[in-house]
Every structure is written in structure tokens, then in C-alpha cells.
Amino acid sequence: MRITNNMLISNNLWNINNNMKRYDEASQRLSTQRKIGLASDDPQVATQAVKYRNYVSTIDQYEKNVSAASSWMSVTEGALSDLQDVVQQVRDYVEQGANGSNTSSDLSNIKADVQQLKETAIQTLNTSYAGRYVFGGYSTDTAPYAETTLTTGSSGSTTSVDKVTFKGKIVNLDGPVSTSTDSTDYTTIYNNNISNVYTSGSTKESMKYNSGFGTQITVNVEGQDVVGQGSDNLFNTLDKVLLGLGGDTSYQTVTTDSSGNATGTTTTSFTLSGLLGDLDECLDRISIATTGLGARESSAELASDRLSNDNTTYNKLMSNNEDVDSAEATTEYSSAKTVYETSLSAAAKAITKSLLDYI
Amino acid sequence: MNATFTGINIATRGLAVSQASISVTTNNQSNANTTGYSRQVVKQNAVGAAAVYAGSAILGNGVQVTSVDQIRDTRLDQRYWQENTRSGEWSSEASALTELESVLDDSSSSNTFSTTFNNFYSGLEDLENNPSDSSTRTSVRSYGEAICQYLNDSSSRLEDMRKDENSMVKTDVDEINSYARQIADLNAAISGGAGSGANINSLKDQRNVLIDKLSNLTGIIVTTTKTDSTTISINGTILVDGGDAKELTVIQDSSNDGMYKIQWKDTGNDFTPAGGELKAALDLRDSDGSNSTNKGIPYYINQLNKFAQTLAKAFNEGVLAGETSANASYSGHAGGETANNTTGIRFFSYNNTSSGDLKSEISSNGMDAAYEKITAANITLSSDIEDDVNNIAAASSSGGSSNSDNVSQLISLLKDSKMFNSGTPEDFYNSIISTLSTDSATAQRRESNASSTVKSIDDQRTSVSGVDSNEETANLTKYQSAYTACAKMVEVWNELLQKTIDMIDTTA
Numbered sequence: 001m002r003i004t005n006n007m008l009i010s011n012n013l014w015n016i017n018n019n020m021k022r023y024d025e026a027s028q029r030l031s032t033q034r035k036i037g038l039a040s041d042d043p044q045v046a047t048q049a050v051k052y053r054n055y056v057s058t059i060d061q062y063e064k065n066v067s068a069a070s071s072w073m074s075v076t077e078g079a080l081s082d083l084q085d086v087v088q089q090v091r092d093y094v095e096q097g098a099n100g101s102n103t104s105s106d107l108s109n110i111k112a113d114v115q116q117l118k119e120t121a122i123q124t125l126n127t128s129y130a131g132r133y134v135f136g137g138y139s140t141d142t143a144p145y146a147e148t149t150l151t152t153g154s155s156g157s158t159t160s161v162d163k164v165t166f167k168g169k170i171v172n173l174d175g176p177v178s179t180s181t182d183s184t185d186y187t188t189i190y191n192n193n194i195s196n197v198y199t200s201g202s203t204k205e206s207m208k209y210n211s212g213f214g215t216q217i218t219v220n221v222e223g224q225d226v227v228g229q230g231s232d233n234l235f236n237t238l239d240k241v242l243l244g245l246g247g248d249t250s251y252q253t254v255t256t257d258s259s260g261n262a263t264g265t266t267t268t269s270f271t272l273s274g275l276l277g278d279l280d281e282c283l284d285r286i287s288i289a290t291t292g293l294g295a296r297e298s299s300a301e302l303a304s305d306r307l308s309n310d311n312t313t314y315n316k317l318m319s320n321n322e323d324v325d326s327a328e329a330t331t332e333y334s335s336a337k338t339v340y341e342t343s344l345s346a347a348a349k350a351i352t353k354s355l356l357d358y359i
Numbered sequence: 360m361n362a363t364f365t366g367i368n369i370a371t372r373g374l375a376v377s378q379a380s381i382s383v384t385t386n387n388q389s390n391a392n393t394t395g396y397s398r399q400v401v402k403q404n405a406v407g408a409a410a411v412y413a414g415s416a417i418l419g420n421g422v423q424v425t426s427v428d429q430i431r432d433t434r435l436d437q438r439y440w441q442e443n444t445r446s447g448e449w450s451s452e453a454s455a456l457t458e459l460e461s462v463l464d465d466s467s468s469s470n471t472f473s474t475t476f477n478n479f480y481s482g483l484e485d486l487e488n489n490p491s492d493s494s495t496r497t498s499v500r501s502y503g504e505a506i507c508q509y510l511n512d513s514s515s516r517l518e519d520m521r522k523d524e525n526s527m528v529k530t531d532v533d534e535i536n537s538y539a540r541q542i543a544d545l546n547a548a549i550s551g552g553a554g555s556g557a558n559i560n561s562l563k564d565q566r567n568v569l570i571d572k573l574s575n576l577t578g579i580i581v582t583t584t585k586t587d588s589t590t591i592s593i594n595g596t597i598l599v600d601g602g603d604a605k606e607l608t609v610i611q612d613s614s615n616d617g618m619y620k621i622q623w624k625d626t627g628n629d630f631t632p633a634g635g636e637l638k639a640a641l642d643l644r645d646s647d648g649s650n651s652t653n654k655g656i657p658y659y660i661n662q663l664n665k666f667a668q669t670l671a672k673a674f675n676e677g678v679l680a681g682e683t684s685a686n687a688s689y690s691g692h693a694g695g696e697t698a699n700n701t702t703g704i705r706f707f708s709y710n711n712t713s714s715g716d717l718k719s720e721i722s723s724n725g726m727d728a729a730y731e732k733i734t735a736a737n738i739t740l741s742s743d744i745e746d747d748v749n750n751i752a753a754a755s756s757s758g759g760s761s762n763s764d765n766v767s768q769l770i771s772l773l774k775d776s777k778m779f780n781s782g783t784p785e786d787f788y789n790s791i792i793s794t795l796s797t798d799s800a801t802a803q804r805r806e807s808n809a810s811s812t813v814k815s816i817d818d819q820r821t822s823v824s825g826v827d828s829n830e831e832t833a834n835l836t837k838y839q840s841a842y843t844a845c846a847k848m849v850e851v852w853n854e855l856l857q858k859t860i861d862m863i864d865t866t867a
Contacts, residue, residue, distance in 0.1 A: 004827035006391065007818060014814060038457060039464045039796030040803060046464075047793045050473055054785050057477040061484050068488055132491065132761070138754075140761040141491045207761055209488055210770065355829040359836070 005354060012347035019340040026336040030329045035322055045321055052318035059311045062212055066304045069209040069219045073297045076134045076221050079127035080290045083226065084283060086121045087234070090114055090241060091279040097245050098272035104247070111245035118238045122147065122164065125223055135223035137205030139167050144223050152189045159185035164235045166223050169198035175236040176251030176268075178243055183252060183265040190254045190262040200224045211303040217296055226289050228282065237278040244272040366852040369421035373845035376403050376422045380838040383427055388831045395568035397429040397824035399560055429560045432823045433583065436567060439816045440574035440581060444634040446809035447575035451639035452653060453806040455524065456799035459659060462516045463795060472788050475509045478502045483770050486753055490763040496698075496748035500740065503706065507738045510667050514660060514735035521656045524644040525618045531576050531637040532607050532621055538573040539591070539604040542566055546588045547602035553587055563587065578633030594633045596623065618644060654798055662791045663735035666784070671707035671738060672730040673778050674769065675717075680780045684726055689772045693718075695752030695765030704750045708741035709733045714750075717741060 028037060039046035093110050096102070102110070125135050126143040136144035144167050151160040159182045164171045173193055177186055200222075208216040227234045231253075243251050250269040254262035380401045390396040406420040464471070479502040486495040545566040552559040566589065573579060573591070579598070582590045591599040598605055605623060607630055612620035621630040621637075632638040639653075646655030672678055677691025692706040693714075705714040709732055720729040743750045755764035772778065779787040 001819075002822045002827070004821055004825035005829065006825050006827075007821045010821070011818070038460045038799070039792055040457065040460055040799035043793050043796035043800060046796055047789055050785065050789050050792065053473055054477065057473070057481070061477075061481045064481075065484060065488060130489075132489070136761075138762040205762070207488075207763070208767065210484060210767075216767075355832040359832060 005351075009351050012343075012351060016340070016343050016347055019336070019343045023333075023336040023340040026329070026333040029324050030326075030333045033324055033326070033329075035324050049318070049322045052314055052321055055314045056311065056318055058213075059307055059314060062210060063304065063307045063311065065209045066211050066217070066300050066307060069211065069217050070297065070300050070304070072129050072134065072219045073293055073300065075127060075129040076219075077290065077293055077297065079124050079134065080221070080226065080286055080293065082127075083121060083124045084286045084290070086117050086124060087279060087282050087286065090117050090238065091276060091283070093117075094241055094244075094272055094275055094279060098276070107245050107247065111242060114238070114241055114245060118235075118242070119147075121234070121238070125226065134220060135226065136167060137220065137222045138207070142167075150189045150193055152185050152192065153182075159189065161186065161189060166198045166227070168196075170196055171198050171227065172233060172235040172239065173197050174231060174253060174256075175233075175239050176243060176253055177239075178246075178248060179250055179252050179267055181252065186252070186265055187254060187262045194260065194262075198224070198229075200229060211300065212307065215303070217300050217303065219296070221289050221293055226286055228285050232278055232281060234282045234285075237275065237282055240270060240278070241272070241275055244270065244275060363856070365418070365420070366855070367849060369419070370845050370848035370852060372406065372421035372423060373848065374842060376401070376424050377838050377842035377845060379424050379427075381835065381842065384831050384834045384838060387826045388828060388835075391826040391828060391831075393564075395564045395571070396826065397431045397560070397564055397567075398826045399427050399429050402426045402428055427558065427560065429563065430824055431563075431567075432820065435816060435820045435823065436570075437581065439813065439820060440570060440579060442809060442812045442816055443571065443574040444578040446806070446813045447636040448634050448639045449802055449806035449809050451527075451636045452643065453799065453802040455520070455639070455643045455656075456795065456802050458520060459517070459656065460795060460799055462513055462520070463659065463792060472509060473785065475502070475505050476784060476788075479506050480770065480773055483766055483773070486751070487763040487766040487770060489761075490698075490753040490766065491761055493748055496751050496753075499751055500744060500748050503740050503744070506670075507707070507740060510663060510735040510738050514663055517656050517660050517663070518736070521618075521644055521660075524640045524656065527640040528619050528621070528637065528644065529609055531640060532609050532619075535573065535576055535598075535637070536604075536606050538569050538576075539599050539606070542569050542573070542589065542591065542599050543602050543604035545569070546599065550586050550588050550601065559587065575636060576632075577635040577637045594631055596628075596630075615645065653802075654794065659791065659795065660735065664733075666779075666787060666791075667735045667738040668730050668733050669779055669787075670784060671733050672726065673772060675705040675707055676726065677768075677772065678726065679772075679775065679777045681777075688775070688777070689768055690755075690765070691772070692752050692765070692769060694755075695768070696754045697752045698749035698754075699747070701750070702752065704743050704752055705741050706744055706751070707733070708739055709737040711739045711742045711745065714741040714743045 029035065036042050036045050036049075093114055097107055097110050122145045125145045127134055128143075132140035133142070133144050134140075136142070146165050147162060148165050148170070149160050149162050150170075151158050153159050161177050161181060163173060163175070170193060173190060173196075205220075205222060206218040207220045208218050211217045240251060249271070250267050252265040252267045255264050255266050257263050380403075383399050383401050387398050402425045403422050404425055406423050479499070482495070482499040482502040486499050489495050545562050549559045549562050549566070552562065570579070570581060570589070570591070577593055580592050584590065584601070588601045589599065590597060590601070596605075605625060608622055608624040609619040610622060611617045621632075622628060623630055632641065642653045643655045645657060646652045647661055648654035648658035669680060673680075673689075673691070675692050676684060676687065677689030677694060678684055678687045679689075682688065693703050696702050697704055703714070703718060705717050708714065708717050717729060720732070739745075753766045754762035755768070774783055776782045776786065778784060781787050781790050
């Protein structure tokens with residue numbers, strides 16, 4: 001093949017240009033530390049990269065969820081432990097009150113303390129985390145427990161009873177009232193408020209946080225599971241304790257017909273020491289709730305460990321997939337640089353000479 | 360008997376031919392860097408005998424220039440034109456696809472589809488964890504808007520690219536017309552010149568340069584006639600025939616978004632390019648990839664539209680790909696209850712249409728027809744969501760501010776591999792990217808193949824036609840010494856004649 005000067009020049013330029021391109025790619029890889037700039041550099045890597053990045057960001061989100069769940073549950077656990085202390089103190093007072101050596105002023109002091117503890121119990125059950133009430137099920141924006149006074153009768157001869165509400169519904173409407181309360185009025189109060197009694201729905205109001213691919217953690221404990229439902233719930237028991245400390249030996253409750261309406265009241269006698277068993281039941285209920293929560297907390301902790309492992313793994317996979325091996329990139333860079341410089345110097349020598357130089 | 364001055368005549372012819380050769384060499388050397396210049400050589404032959412000497416020996420009568428020819432291999436030209444067409448097509452294709460990648464690509468920058476989509480997903484998770492907080496609702500709305508804006512923005516950038524390709528079509532057509540006209544003019548000049556015996560080599564070189572350029576724009580078939588005129592045809596229709604050139608014209612095609620359509624000006628027949636830059640521009644502008652042609656911008660616009668439609672339909676209605684509202688796997692956003700205790704609110708919509716309007720659209724035209732109105736260019740959140748974040752349906756049923764069962768459902772929906780025929784939203788988008796990047800990588804490879812083929816053919820052409828200064832220098836030396844030698848001959852003859860003249864004694 002006949003070679004002309006211009007061919008020599010253009011071939012040299014073509015080669016220099018190719019070497020420069022390789023040099024540029026190598027230096028780009030070295031400076032960005034990434035294997036690819038555009039997806040077409042390596043479609044396989046690019047597609048995998050999106051996948052891994054997705055995993056990593058999903059896992060990040062799960063970690064956030066689990067940490068929010070843990071905070072929520074630890075606040076709940078604190079509240080349950082406080083509540084347990086409160087009930088335990090009530091039980092101590094009841095034991096003290098039941099030993100028969102107390103003067104009436106001692107008893108009334110104890111009663112005042114227990115009254116205070118009842119309010120503390122309500123406040124504890126209204127514990128909130130980041131402005132959200134933890135025991136309220138789905139209703140997190142208003143305090144779930146409140147005290148209310150129900151009254152009836154015309155002015156001058158009104159009868160009123162104090163009750164506790166959960167999410168606006170009365171928890172202990174059928175609970176004990178003092179025998180001094182007018183039984184007719186009490187029956188009327190009962191029947192007036194019968195539509196406003198708390199009953200737990202058929203579905204639990206569980207708040208679930210996603211803690212992994214397809215797994216969820218229930219974070220909340222619902223108030224009714226702590227307080228209990230039915231006639232032996234915490235507030236019924238506390239009401240009995242207060243009556244007993246006030247010197248009463250009996251209380252009245254309504255009797256209902258088959259359709260649930262009150263037809264009258266019955267009087268039941270009780271002793272303070274007999275209430276200790278009821279309080280133990282309340283303590284048991286709180287313990288059970290605490291244990292259940294503890295189990296979920298430890299599973300959240302496991303989830304968090306697993307997620308942080310996953311995070312490391314996927315970050316590593318992501319990095320393996322798209323980040324360059326520095327040693328390799330550096331070697332490639334220096335080799336590309338050498339080749340480029342060599343081709344420059346070779347070209348400089350080759351293209352400057354012609355026959356004219358020797359004539 | 361030889362004529363007296365034969366020797367001087369022969370030497371003079373030698374001088375003239377050497378001089379002509381030196382001129383051609385000089386011309387070659389001067390044009391060493393002229394684009395398209397083919398080196399020229401002097402064809403010379405011995406002039407036949409003019410006289411017979413002594414009856415048996417024949418004396419030569421010197422030398423003469425018969426022609427100045429250019430050295431050119433037309434077979435290489437033909438191959439160059441073919442390969443140049445391929446190179447033109449793939450280099451346009453490759454550069455456009457690389458640009459497309461920068462619009463849709465996910466792997467390089469931060470403002471990408473995955474980031475946008477992951478943010479939306481995280482926003483929903485936060486909403487699930489805390490549905491009563493209006494700030495989590497607001498961030499779901501913002502992230503939803505970001506998805507819409509991402510799609511709007513990508514779609515409008517693709518439309519812009521499509522318009523760019525369209526104006527490229529017009530430019531290419533104008534260039535083809537201009538080259539055809541110039542080639543025809545040169546043909547006329549060449550035919551005229553050849554008739555009058557003028558040197559037409561440089562005109563032929565110019566014509567070849569123009570044909571080189573034309574071949575980059577579209578595939579052409581070039582035939583050369585005996586009179587050195589050329590005929591150029593594209594897809595069987597003659598563009599240039601001797602001194603005549605036909606013209607192409609563009610009209611706006613209302614059936615194709617007002618894009619240009621190419622026609623032959625005289626017949627009004629549609630013009631289809633056979634490869635080259637023009638075909639690449641048309642493919643990129645029009646091809647939706649349906650009939651196994653190269654996938655153009657409309658293909659990617661369609662994919663984005665399909666993405667927008669499927670996402671909106673699934674998220675709003677809970678209806679996955681291939682499902683109907685009767686057998687939907689999820690209840691969707693419309694099936695959940697808002698913080699305003701309403702149901703049936705659609706999250707995504709188009710042009711800020713309200714959820715109510717979209718709903719009546721669905722009931723009158725059917726769900727598929729209603730969602731076909733959504734494109735990547737017009738997808739927005741419904742005006743209800745834009746106006747009030749409480750219209751985000753987080754709850755599955757009334758029952759409290761912290762009920763977030765519906766959000767939980769929506770999150771599973773976004774992770775459901777049946778949402779698109781090819782998987783989750785990420786999978787679908789990923790498949791767009793992988794198609795694009797594979798196509799782009801292929802185009803780049805083919806471009807580099809084609810351009811090295813063009814380069815190698817061009818090398819061969821240069822090898823045949825190019826000027827080599829070493830060679831010209833050598834020739835110069837050769838012709839120079841020939842010239843000197845002939846001059847010496849004149850001197851010798853002069854002496855001989857002088858001697859003869861001196862022999863005549865004029866004084867006698």
C-alpha cells in the first residue's frame with residue numbers, strides 16, 4: 001500500500017485521538033470513582049445500580065420505621081411501668097387500710113392519696129409520644145382517658161356520679177357507686193348514658209410499622225387491654241377501693257334486663273382486704289401488656305440489627321457494582337497515560353520529516 | 360536523410376514536456392492539503408518517426424504530453440459512499456440516544472427517577488406511621504408533585520428533542536437540495552469542459568467532495584456516464600441527472616403533530632431516505648419501535664405515558680395491569696377514607712382536573728378510556744389533593760386519626776410486582792433505561808464500526824489518490840534533471856550546427 005505524508009499524519013491523529021479517549025475515560029473513572037458515567041457504558045451495571053439503590057433506600061426507610069417504633073414502644077413501656085407502680089401503691093395503701101388499726105382520719109388521708117393516685121393513673125394512661133397519645137388506638141390526637149361527672153334530676157335534688165371515659169365513651173358505667181346514691185336517679189343516669197358505653201370493636205386498632213420486606217411490627221398497646229373491660233376493670237376496682245377507704249362496706253350496682261336496660265340496683269357488700277385480689281388482677285393485666293410489648297420491642301431490636309446488616313450488605317453490593325476498584329483504576333489510568341504520551345512523542349518524530357529535509 | 364534541425368526540435372519537445380511535468384508536480388505539491396484533491400500525473404509518449412534514415416533504421420522524434428490524468432479509484436469511491444451513509448446514520452443515532460440517556464438516565468445524577476420515587480415511597484411510610492400529622496400529609500403531596508414534575512419535565516424534554524430532530528430533517532433536506540444543485544452545475548461544467556478539451560480534473564474533485572457529503576445524509580447510488588457526467592439516484596428516484604437536479608421539499612404533516620414530511624417537489628411523491636443522517640433523524644423523530652425499526656423518541660414518550668397511566672390507575676383505583684375494576688387486588692386511593700371522612704378521592708389526575716371530574720369521566724367513558732387521557736406530559740395531582748392535604752385517603756375506614764391501613768395498602772401496591780406487566784414501578788422504569796442504554800451502546804458500537812470502516816476506505820483512497828510530498832520531491836528531481844539534460848542537448852546541437860555553419864567559407 002502506498003502511504004502518503006497526509007495518511008501518516010491522519011493515522012497518527014486517529015491513534016492519538018483513540019488513546020486520548022481511553023485516557024479520558026480512565027481519568028474520569030479515577031476522579032468520579034464510578035464505573036459508569038452513562039447507562040450505555042454498561043447497561044448491566046446501570047440496571048443493577050438502580051436495583052441496589054432502591055434496596056438501600058428501602059432499608060434506610062425501614063430502619064427509620066423501626067427506630068420510630070422502638071421510641072414509641074419505649075415510651076409506652078415507661079408508661080406501663082409507671083402505671084404498675086401506681087397500682088402497686090394503691091395495693092399497699094389498701095393493705096395498710098385493711099389492717100384494722102387505722103383511725104378514721106388515717107383512712108381519710110389514705111383515701112385522699114388513693115384519689116390522687118387514680119388521677120395519676122389517668123394521666124399515665126394519657127401518656128403521649130411526639131404529641132400522639134400512645135394508648136388511644138387510632139385516636140392519637142386527643143387524650144384518651146378523662147373523668148366526667150354524670151348528673152340527673154332537677155335543680156335542688158340532683159344526683160351525680162363520677163365516671164371515667166375512654167375516647168369519649170364511659171368505661172365504668174356499670175361500676176360501683178356509693179349506697180348513699182339515690183338508686184332511682186342512678187338507674188336513670190345509667191339508662192340515659194347506656195348508648196355511650198365503651199365496648200371494644202371487633203377489630204384491634206393496631207398501628208403497624210413496616211419493619212422489613214413484608215414484615216410489620218405492631219407498636220401500640222390499646223388502653224382497654226391495660227385497664228381491662230367489664231366489671232373488674234381498673235377503674236371499677238379503684239372506685240371500690242375509694243368507697244372502702246371511705247368506710248363503706250357495700251356498694252350498689254344496677255341490675256339490667258335482657259335488653260341491657262337498668263331496672264333497678266342491687267347492693268353488694270365487700271371488704272377492703274377482699275379488694276386485694278382485684279388489684280392483683282389489675283397488676284397481672286398490666287404485666288401481661290408489658291410482657292407482650294417487651295416481646296415486640298425485642299423483635300424490633302432484632303429487626304433493627306438485621307436491617308443494619310442488610311444495609312451494610314447492600315451498600316457493599318452497590319459499591320461493588322458501581323464503584324471502581326481504586327488500584328485497578330489507577331493502574332489503568334497510568335497505562336492509558338503512558339500510551340497516550342508515547343503516541344504523542346512517536347507522532348511528533350514521524351510527521352516532521354520528509355525527503356525535502358535531505359535534499 | 361535527417362532534417363537539419365530535427366535534433367533541436369526533439370530537445371525542445373523534451374524541455375516542454377519536462378516543464379509540463381514540473382508544473383504538474385508543483386500543482387500536486389501545492390494541493391497536498393486540498394480536500395478531495397486527487398494527484399495528477401503527466402502521461403507522455405514518444406513521438407513517432409518523421410523521417411526514415413538510410414532505409415532501415417527509424418529515428419524517434421522526441422516526446423509529447425498526451426494528457427494530464429488524475430489518479431482515482433472509482434470502486435473505492437462507491438464503497439466510501441456506501442459506508443459513509445451508514446456512518447452518518449449511526450453517528451446521529453448514537454449522539455441522540457446519548458442525549459436521551461442524559462434525560463432519562465438514573466445511574467449518574469441525583470435528581471433521578473429512583474430518588475423521586477423513593478422519596479414518595481418514604482413519604483408514604485412516614486404518613487403510615489403518623490397519619491394524624493398534617494406535615495406528613497404535606498410531604499406526601501410534595502413528593503407526589505415531584506413524581507408528576509419529573510414525568511412532565513422528562514416528557515417535555517423528549518418533545519423538545521423530537522422538535523430538534525424535526526428541524527434536523529429540514530436542514531438535511533435543504534443540504535441535499537443544495538448539494539444536488541451544485542453537483543448538477545459541476546456536471547454541466549465538466550461536460551462542457553470535456554467537449555472543449557479543457558482540464559476538468561479539479562471540477563471532478565470538487566464534485567466528489569460534494570458526493571461524499573451527500574452520501575453522509577442519505578444513501579445514494581452514483582453512476583458515471585461516458586462523458587464524465589454523473590447520475591445520482593435515491594431509492595430508485597433520480598436526484599441528479601447530468602446538469603439537471605430535482606428538488607425535495609418539506610410540508611407540515613398534520614397527521615404527525617405538524618412534523619415535516621418530505622416530498623419530491625415535481626411529482627409530490629413521498630420521499631424515503633435510504634439510510635444516512637436523514638433516516639436517523641426521521642427514525643428518531645417518528646419511530647415508536649413497533650415495526651422493529653430503531654426505537655425513536657416517540658417510543659420513549661409512549662413508555663413514559665404508559666408509566667404515568669398505569670401508576671395513576673393503580674394508585675387511584677387499585678387496579679393493576681391486566682385487571683379490571685371488578686377483580687382489582689387493591690382498593691386504591693379512591694377506596695380509602697380521607698381525613699375529611701370522604702371516600703372516592705383520586706390522588707393522581709391530569710391538568711389539575713378535580714377528582715370529581717375524573718370520576719365522572721370514568722363512569723361515562725370507562726376506566727381505561729379515562730386513564731388514557733393521562734400522559735407523562737399532563738399528569739398532576741388532582742385539584743382536591745392540591746387544595747387540601749386532608750384529602751389524602753390514609754384511613755381504610757372511619758375510626759381515628761391514626762388509622763393508616765389504606766396507606767399501608769398503597770405502599771404494598773407500589774411494591775407489587777404485578778402493578779406493571781413487567782413488575783414494580785421501579786422495574787418498569789428500569790426496563791425503559793435498560794432498553795435505552797442497550798440501544799445506545801449498540802448505536803455507539805455501530806457508529807465506531809462504521810467510522811473505522813469509513814476511515815479505512817478513506818485511507819485506501821488516500822493511498823491511491825493522495826499527494827505524497829516525498830514522491831513529488833523525487834519526481835521534481837527527476838524532471839529537473841530531465842530538463843537540464845534536454846537543455847544540454849540543445850547546447851550540443853547548437854555546437855554541431857555552429858560547426859556546420861563555420862565549415863562554409865563565406866569568404867571564398
